[in-house]
Amino acid sequence: MAGFGVPSDIFARYHRLRGNDVLMVSGTDEHGTPVMVAADREGRSYRETADHYNRSIRQSLHGLGISYDLFTRTTTQTHARVVRDLFRTLHERGYIVERSQLVSFSATTGHTLPDRYIEGTCPHCGYEDARGDQCDNCGKQLDPTDLIDPRSRIDGTTPVFRETNHLFLDLPAFAERLAEWIGRQAHWRQNVRNFSLGLVGELKPRPITRDLDWGVRIPVAGYEELESKRVYVWFDAVIGYLSASVEWALSTGDAEAWRAWWQDPEARHYYFMGKDNIVFHSVIWPSMLLGYGAGGELGDGRGELRLPYDVVASEFLTMEGRQFSASRGVSIPVDDFLARYEPDSLRYYLTAAGPESQDTDFTWAEFVRRTNDELVATWGNLVNRILTSAHRNFGAIPAAGPLRAEDEAVVRAIEDGFDLVGAQIEAARFRAGLAEAMRLASLVNVYASEQAPWATLKTDRDRAATVLHVCLRCIDALRILLTPFLPFTCQVLHELLGHEGQLAGPLEFRTVAGEDGAQHEVLTGDYADWVGSWAPTELPAGRPLPEPRPLFKKLGPTVADEELERMRAGSGPADGPA
Secondary structure, three states: OOOOHHHHHHHHHHHHHOOOOOOOEEEEOOOOHHHHHHHHHHOOOHHHHHHHHHHHHHHHHHHOOOOOOEEEEOOOHHHHHHHHHHHHHHHHOOOEEEEEEEEEEOOOOOOEOOHHHEEEEOOOOOOOOEEOOEOOOOOOEOOHHHOEEEEEOOOOOOOEEEEEEEEEEOHHHHHHHHHHHHHOOOOOOHHHHHHHHHHHOOOOOEEOEEEOOOOOOOOOOOOOOOOOEEEOHHHHHHOHHHHHHHHHHHHHOOOOOOHHHHOOOOOOOEEEEEHHHHHHHHHHHHHHHHHHOOOHHHHOOOOOOOOOOEEEEEOOEEEOOEEOEOOOOEOOOHHHHHOOOOHHHHHHHHHHOOOOOOOEEEOHHHHHHHHHHHHHHHHHHHHHHHHHHHHHHOOEOOOOOOOOHHHHHHHHHHHHHHHHHHHHHHOOOHHHHHHHHHHHHHHHHHHHHHHOHHHHOOOOHHHHHHHHHHHHHHHHHHHHHOOOOOHHHHHHHHHHOOOOOOOOOOOEEEEEEOOOOOEEEEEEOOHHHOOOOOOOOOOOOOOEOOOOOOOOOOOOOOHHHHHHHHHHHOOOOOOOOO
């Protein structure tokens, strides 16, 4: 959630408020041996395992309010069709070549052992827990055979390597075009751009098939008829952005609607992830898109598919000094978190203290501190004391008298915030955008404390009414400024200020039928009906105010210790396919 979930939702919600057209899609990548390993461990079929984790992930995304237009999965007929089209087209154009390679198999089960389930010492930097596909320490791409003293992460046995024929994506064929394209992306985060340019200098052909019986069938003569070979999941998974867009278009009743997003030069594509996925989105996926061009059945010669406009990659987030890793079983499940805490408190923490530009450490003590000292004390208390005073003394939004210089100054500062906060979000600097919004909330806090309308009520009711009106006007604007970051509580505030409709309303699950008639559930929403825009709104005097209630709950002093004890007891982390 720190890498792809919360940042992408902040970005999408902001642009919807700006009135821009947004298509936000993704899905669970369900092929490959991680699902197979989990299925064997849990005693379920591959499909049952994929269903289980897809449902769990969808519920987590829903719980945190990640507002996808379509969050689907890669085990659909639509996805298989799109994958096979890209694979076939790249093969026909000579970008896929056949080679033999040593493939790792489990000495225990005889099944193919996924690269990420093989660990060993990195030959480049000496990191002892490097994975078989990439070293988490130095970021180098690896093959399992590159590792020193490789071992199975599942049972510790040494993998068995056998030579088999496979198909490879000829990445070096794209090196010159990639270097020129990446070099032009001056708006990328510097770490992403520099890392990507470094990767281009050491490209080698990469296998895109595996010895498996779970996944998309290979649409090439000599391979398609083989039951034991499938498209490799990393090639399959990145195509999910395109296939999800095609599926979304089908769901709208306009099968061609995806083209406006993928073939229109005006469309901008933003990809959100953790930095361990940079290589797939800045090198491998662009290579596939360059190779495909405007060809294939899907492209239909109507225009080349759009390359990424920005690859928004976060650094690593650790947990109490340990490295987060779903595949290593070190994680905090979102549904477990939301059973005890509010979604906006996690969204706030992951934005304000997350790994946007440098590695950061999630600690329960810091989560409690930020929730209590920032969300509750700065923003929540401001809203509660102003609404309580206005409701108790006026029952409605009080009318303002003539504004003094200090009144106009605070209103002007808040209204200027739309440009300031918006500029930070557009540049994918979400931490800075949230910090600016909270600075403005602090400014209103200072204004309210200095003007003290609750005291002035006793001597000058009209002046108190004016100050409360100004405070409510500022809070109303902050309601919009904070919506991308804190959609749940901003919707509550929306209603407490007497507004109607959904400013950041509920998402929904829908059951849809695929091209083969099979049904599956997706996460989506009717965002066109949301109200609100990225600008100050009118707050008419006399509008009734409902009974106020707190936006946030203060966390008790024992929360951090209780969560640390829960972690030690082993009830927190959950293992599953990544």
